[in-house]
Amino acid sequence: MTTELPTDPDGFGAFFRQYTRSWIHAVATAGLTAFGTLTFINRWFALAAISSYLLPPVVLYARSRRTEGSERPDAERTDTDGDRSGRETAKTERPDPDLEASSTDEMASASSGDAADEPASPSAAGTDEPELGSAADSGDGPDIDEDESGSAGDSPEEGTEPEPQPEPAGWELTEAPTEATLRDAAVAGRKAYATGEGGVVLASDDEWSAVLEDGPGADGNDLHGIDATDDGEAVWVAGESGAIGRIDAETGRHTDHTAPGGRTDNLAGIAVAGPAGEETILAIDGSGGVLRGRYDGTDARWEGPATPGSGSSLSGIVLEGETGYCCDTNDAIFETEDGGGSFEAIGPVGASGTLVAVAIGAEGPFVGSDDGALHCREGKNWTPERVADSLAGLACDGERTVVCTGSEVLERADPGADWEGADPIGAEGLRAVAVGTDRALAVGENGTVVERLAPSE
Known part of the structure; x- marks a missing residue:
């Protein structure tokens, strides 16, 4: 199931109100509770609890803003009458569903506690990594070598069991x-x-x-x-x-x-x-x-x-x-x-x-x-x-x-x-x-x- 979150031009507040009604917020809240419970074992679990709750909305909001910025130039249209008064017609579109899936994967990684040690996503780190959604849809993305992925060809060699010896002939x-x-x-x-x-x-x-x-x-x-x-x-x-x-x-x-x-x-x-x-x-x-x-x-x-x-x-x-x-x-x-x-x-x-x-x-x-x-x-x-x-x-x-x-x-x-x-x-x-x-x-x-x-x- 994919949850759509708005690319809110009015600010983070409207975005967060919509976010609190999503299942992603429910997962983040569960993570906060789970890691918070473990603080009696080690106080550093408090950091994992806070990260699991705060990082998902931050990551998703930053992602949506970057998406809005990358799509706006393509959406702008100039008046056919040559009006240069500065009034432009901007067309805002909803985020690509594949982009949302990518964001959801990053959120899941963040809520697992790994985000406490590494950047949650390329966007959060301020990089300009190309978006993966459109490449996956078009089929033009880089080829993945199965040997490098570990799914085939490069798996460690299993220990070879000795071949069973033929049993002696019976009566x-x-x-x-x-x-x-x-x-x-x-x-x-x-x-x-x-x-x-x-x-x-x-x-x-x-x-x-x-x-x-x-x-x-x-x-x-x-x-x-x-x-x-x-x-x-x-x-x-x-x-x-x-x-x-x-x-x-x-x-x-x-x-x-x-x-x-x-x-x-x-x-x-x-x-x-x-x-x-x-x-x-x-x-x-x-x-x-x-x-x-x-x-x-x-x-x-x-x-x-x-x-x-x-x-x-x-x-x-x-x-x-x-x-x-x-x-x-x-x-x-x-x-x-x-x-x-x-x-x-x-x-x-x-x-x-x-x-x-x-x-x-x-x-x-x-x-x-x-x-x-x-x-x-x-x-x-x-x-x-x-x-x-x-x-x-x-x-x-x-x-x-x-x-x-x-x-x-x-x-x-x-x-x-x-x-x-x-x-x-x-x-x-x-x-x-x-x-x-x-x-x-x-x-x-x-x-x-x-x-x-x-x-x-």
């Missing part, structure tokens, strides 16, 4: 070139392997393909175990009727070692330690026996089997260096410290369910039972931890532990971390898991493979 269902039930898995560097029904062996670097379709002896016997050498350059598989084979990871070629030592017992699992060409192989059977082999780069020499326990079926075995563990279906677990040359009982575990898998973590051995409990060895005792309603597979890589149920994968980064779950879409009857530095996978019925390519932090 995903992968298409595998088989519908056979897969019973075990292994990770060898960047490669992953799975084996199972009918002697099928699958391998994946980027895509899954069949390395073997009917077992190392081409007889179609089911395979139940698979493990890789420490350097990932060779993989061993074992299964029914004494089926054992070695696969070269680089070439994919396999060597048949079926019926080791002349034995054709069904083999339930296999564990390998050492680099390729110097492997130690431990295979377990359904009668509680552990068959031990040493590979020299050309052939394997076998001994045993040894029977660590009472003869109950062994359900899991693991070997790292010379240290290994195996568990049976009768709640017993055994330890070897000489690469399978001898075993010592370190159980019973005290599980409510049947032991199904064993692994070596950063803090020692873990054993899992089918009732969903994970048992950790602490001294001579075994401490259970309920992980899920059931448990089918177990694997460790340093502090990371991964387990699977029938349709779910659970993992944790270290023993003190929470378990994180993945419920893969379409997963069916998962049987086993494997984990390495670069990838992890779980396998199961109907060729189901669920994997991820990086640890989930």
Whole structure:
């Protein structure tokens, strides 16, 4: 809203009477009251109070007088009859509305208290600054550089936040070139392997393909175990009727070692330690026996089997260096410290369910039972931890532990971390898991493979 104030030729009195009826006077009066109230804090607020009340009418009156003076020469007209008697017809016009807006802006600045320290306007200071109203209307005013005004281009540079790092890949269902039930898995560097029904062996670097379709002896016997050498350059598989084979990871070629030592017992699992060409192989059977082999780069020499326990079926075995563990279906677990040359009982575990898998973590051995409990060895005792309603597979890589149920994968980064779950879409009857530095996978019925390519932090 713009309030028009007269350019009064008769003097300040008439001007002030008109001014007291305007909203500007009301604002100035409010400023006087506000600053006056603050004088109990500092007496200098009295100066701000007086200035906020007196400066607006003074500024506006001076402005209106200057406007009148600048417009009068243009308004004068000389009588067409050439009358030079001194009588002139003067035409007085109301102030330009844009000029009034400029005056109002100056008044607001004065009433804020800044006028106590600086001149209220160029007019009040006695300067001859050109009026801004007409320049703004005509569009001929000086161009304003937005960079200089601070509204664009010259703003201070904001601190750049670091780009979010891509999250590790999650667990995903992968298409595998088989519908056979897969019973075990292994990770060898960047490669992953799975084996199972009918002697099928699958391998994946980027895509899954069949390395073997009917077992190392081409007889179609089911395979139940698979493990890789420490350097990932060779993989061993074992299964029914004494089926054992070695696969070269680089070439994919396999060597048949079926019926080791002349034995054709069904083999339930296999564990390998050492680099390729110097492997130690431990295979377990359904009668509680552990068959031990040493590979020299050309052939394997076998001994045993040894029977660590009472003869109950062994359900899991693991070997790292010379240290290994195996568990049976009768709640017993055994330890070897000489690469399978001898075993010592370190159980019973005290599980409510049947032991199904064993692994070596950063803090020692873990054993899992089918009732969903994970048992950790602490001294001579075994401490259970309920992980899920059931448990089918177990694997460790340093502090990371991964387990699977029938349709779910659970993992944790270290023993003190929470378990994180993945419920893969379409997963069916998962049987086993494997984990390495670069990838992890779980396998199961109907060729189901669920994997991820990086640890989930």
